[in-house]
Amino acid sequence: MHLVPAERADQRTIDGHRVCDAIAAIGEPSDVRVWADRFALLADPGRLALLLALHRAGPIAVSDLSVATGMKDTAVSQALRLLRAAGVVAGDKDGRVVRYRVVDDATAELLKHCATEGGRRAKA
Template sequence: MPLDHEHPIDAARVADARAQVLERDDAERVAAMLRLLADPVRARIVSALHAVGELCVGDLSLVLDVSDSTVSHALRLLRTAGVVANRRDGRVIYYRLADPAMPAVLEVIARGGDASAGSG
């Protein structure tokens, strides 16, 4: 049970934290975004697109060595969320990144918390 809502151990700090903490709705949005990257296949898709600009589904499936069905499922989530965009060239559909925040997140994690200096 949450404590009585009446007995914070450090009331000032609690008030301070309450004022600055990510709000419920924002946290939900942030978590939803991060959930997209919290899967190895999707993270690697973002990584691959970040590396070479754009790739079609079949080539992506070759790069990652996973089934095209899996790639397609993953791309659908990313596309719906606005993380990637696509263009069609004949029967081939090329995907590219549409949200610079995603590769940035991967870099921050990979580099261990240093968020300064961009793509090296």
């Protein structure tokens, strides 16, 4: 049980090797926090809809995202501001229009999986 922190070493275990495997799987607490924050961003249906649209449609403007998702422009802008602050999306300015795109690779992979899984369930 070499991976068990000292403060938990005196606790009773049943399968010590599994405890070590579980600790190794969890990894660093800071990495767990990063993934928890990423999942929190995806947990909101509006933000998830925006991200799925951005992932599939590529760079797209706020007003077009509003039409696509059924959200108000202000709600889209607020969600994009949060996603931009988290480093998940970026906007490219073209004159007065800003088109947004997904820039976080890990989030893009999750979205790809969501789109694939959602498509399978819809057809079933």
